[in-house]
Amino acid sequence: xxxxxxxxxxxxQLVDAGKGSPDELKAAGVSGxxxxxxxxxxxxxxxxxxxxxxxxxxxxxxxxxxxxGRWLPTYGFAGGPLPTLAVEATEAGALADRLSAGPVTLxxxxxxxxxxxxxxxxxxxxxxxxxxxxxVRDAQLGRNVxxxxxxxxxxxxxxxxxxxxxxxxxxxxxxGIDLVAVPSTRTEYYTAGTTTWDHFVxxxxxxxxxxxxxxxxxxxxxxxxxxxxxxxxxxxxxxxxTGKPLLAAERQGNLMGFAPGMWSDSRHSAQPGSFGDIGSxxxxxxxEDYDSTGWPSGVFTVPADDAAYELISDxxxxxxxxxxxxxxxxxxxxxxxxxxxxxxVYSQGIPLLFPHYGIPEDGLKTVPASDGQKIVxxxxxxxxxxxxxxxxxxxxxxxxxxxxxxxxxSRLQGGSWTATVNHAGAAAKDVTLKTELTxxxxxxxxxxxxxxxxxx
Numbered sequence: 001x002x003x004x005x006x007x008x009x010x011x012x013q014l015v016d017a018g019k020g021s022p023d024e025l026k027a028a029g030v031s032g033x034x035x036x037x038x039x040x041x042x043x044x045x046x047x048x049x050x051x052x053x054x055x056x057x058x059x060x061x062x063x064x065x066x067x068x069g070r071w072l073p074t075y076g077f078a079g080g081p082l083p084t085l086a087v088e089a090t091e092a093g094a095l096a097d098r099l100s101a102g103p104v105t106l107x108x109x110x111x112x113x114x115x116x117x118x119x120x121x122x123x124x125x126x127x128x129x130x131x132x133x134x135x136v137r138d139a140q141l142g143r144n145v146x147x148x149x150x151x152x153x154x155x156x157x158x159x160x161x162x163x164x165x166x167x168x169x170x171x172x173x174x175x176g177i178d179l180v181a182v183p184s185t186r187t188e189y190y191t192a193g194t195t196t197w198d199h200f201v202x203x204x205x206x207x208x209x210x211x212x213x214x215x216x217x218x219x220x221x222x223x224x225x226x227x228x229x230x231x232x233x234x235x236x237x238x239x240x241x242t243g244k245p246l247l248a249a250e251r252q253g254n255l256m257g258f259a260p261g262m263w264s265d266s267r268h269s270a271q272p273g274s275f276g277d278i279g280s281x282x283x284x285x286x287x288e289d290y291d292s293t294g295w296p297s298g299v300f301t302v303p304a305d306d307a308a309y310e311l312i313s314d315x316x317x318x319x320x321x322x323x324x325x326x327x328x329x330x331x332x333x334x335x336x337x338x339x340x341x342x343x344x345v346y347s348q349g350i351p352l353l354f355p356h357y358g359i360p361e362d363g364l365k366t367v368p369a370s371d372g373q374k375i376v377x378x379x380x381x382x383x384x385x386x387x388x389x390x391x392x393x394x395x396x397x398x399x400x401x402x403x404x405x406x407x408x409x410s411r412l413q414g415g416s417w418t419a420t421v422n423h424a425g426a427a428a429k430d431v432t433l434k435t436e437l438t439x440x441x442x443x444x445x446x447x448x449x450x451x452x453x454x455x456x
Contacts, residue, residue, distance in 0.1 A: 004050075004080040004156060005181065007112035012059045014095070014104040020049045020063075022056070031057030034106055036095060039063050039073070046073045046084060054081040061085065062106075064092030077177055077205040079156030113184040119174050121163045121191045141189040142218020149229040149265075149363050150182040151203060152326030152454065157182050158205035164196045164215050171198070177205065182229070183363020192220035201228050202273075204321035209263050209270035209277055214243040229265050232357040232433065232452045233328040235315060236264035237382030248382035249311075249350035251339055254304055256283070256350065259297035260382075262315045263328075266356065272296065276321030284310040306340035311352075327365045330450040337443050349384020351443040355435050356380065359453055366456035367431075371422035377410070378417070379437050379445070388440035395419035398432040402448060405434065426455045 013033045018024040020037035028035065035058045037049060046063060053061050060083040063073055073086050087095065098104045118141075122134050148157065159180040164170030180186065180201065190197050198215035202208045211228060218224075237248040238261035248260045262277055263270040272279075279296025282289065285307050291300045296315060313333045317325045337351050358376030360367050367373055377393045393412070396405040408419040423431070433452040438444040 004075065004083055005112035006060065006083045006108050006110040009107075009109045011105055011107040014062065014099065014106050016096070016099050017053075020052065020061075022052050025052055025056040025058070032059060034058065034060045034062055036062050036064075036092075036099065038092075039065050041065050041067045044071065044074050045076070047075050047080065050075060050080045050082060050084060058082060062087060062095070064089060064095075077158060079179055113181040114186065116187045116189065118189045119161050119163075119191070119197060120189075121172070121174065121195050123165065123195070136191070138189060140192065140220050142192045142220065143223040144188045144190065144218070145185065145223065145225045146188055147185045147225075147227045147230070147363075148180055148182040148201070149227070149361070149365060151229060151233070151324060151328070152365055152451075153324055154364070155182055155203070155324040156180070157324075158200075158202040158208075160200045162198050162215075164198070166194050190218040192218050203229075203324050204273070204276055206274065207276040207319060208273040208321040208325075210273075211263070211265065211268045211270045212239070213268055214239065214241055227266060228268065230361070231266045231359060232449055233263055233265055234331045234355070234447065234449055235313065235333055236261050236269055236354045236356075236380060237352075238264075239269040245380065245382045247349070247384050249352050250384050251302075251341075251348040251350060252346060254302055254341060255299055256302050256309075256339070257297075257299045258311060258313075258350070260313065260352065260354070262296055264354075266358075273321060276317060276319050276325075277315070278318055279313065279315040282312040282314075284312070302339070304341035306338060308336070308338055311335045311337075327451055327453060328449055332448045334446045335444070347384070349382070351385040351387075351441065352382060353379040353387050353437055353439060353443060353445040354381070355437055355445060355447045357433065357435070357449075357452070361453060362456070364456075365453045367423060367453055369423050369425065369427040369455050371424045373421050373423065375408070375419045375421060376416060377419060377435060377437065379439065385443075387443070389415070390417055390437055391440050392436070392438040393417035393419070394436040395421070396434045397421055398434070399426060399429045400432075401430075401450060402432050402434070423455045428455065430454050 015028045015033045017028040017035040017037050064087050068089050156179040159178045161175040162171035196215040196217045199213040201211045237245040249258045261269045262272045281298050282292045283300050316330045335352050356378045381387045395408045398405050408421050410419045430451045432450050434448045436446045
């Protein structure tokens, strides 16, 4: 996958590939060239054609159909595998004539990753009896600089913004379903004042996760910053509409309930996708398997007496969503804690720790092939448990998916744990991480992240 937009300046030869079957694409020699393809009137989708052209090595597609008028080819809600442009029938005829007369070269100048976007909203008190013209200047707007990280491959993520008024009106969709190229950095301007704005990003709509930013107001002339899909993406407690952690695990009587969030970055939590995200839970009691569910959340009935418990979560990204999700493809997390019935307490928070990793990454979640790189290890809790200070933090890394491990040297300095990893000579290798964290209350978590990042 990749961003389905041309970028910068370039040129490539245009070749006629008929109706775009794999055999026609091969016969036309589209590798390194732009394929000129006729498509039927009754279907604007070019998903199969795009995949076939990409597999044949085409640089881009120029598609046309018999009917007159402008039209827009589609790959669905998210981006396609390669740049695709549509031309009207009259333009297609002219191109066909040029091709029949000899070689044709197309040149382009384009911007695939816009450096800015404006989100504007204007309110009026009372009735509107005439047309309105609004003029704004950047200095009158709030400004948010967002860094968008990919999950290992360049792609177009779905990007949406909604507005809310103080009287409760909203959400009002401002953006529709737009796209943002990843990795990229973008300055986002917002109308300042009492309107609040929320923002979501999804790696694969409609089946992927929705990473959410809580609604907030912006001040004129003030700049904030935000980073999406940064660090090692993995589970957390989830966040409410104000950004505070949710209740992820509790005991009510003899019922234990668990509902951790499946995916998060350093600042955002995600709603899981419908078909792209799967998970399971296994509850162990005194060292033996006790109960399980094939869902990433669940409720278990347990005995009243005190016991040692272990909850094991297994989250995975599957299906079409996985084509743009090459990092954190599977995250297995094990929490250990003790619990017993307390008749005097209606809801007992279960002490879950959620690991977080600060890695020296670029926008593709790769790190240099060098030694001495630092990974910062921290842990957060949820509404039912605030972790005590970490007393132990261990990190190991693997180049073979967890078959063999190298233990990193961990160090506590200034109240912060860091682990040192050595990747000299490991260029082009994927890195799986395993961390073990324990807080001062004796609660612990062990987590394995398959393909957390790669070495470049």
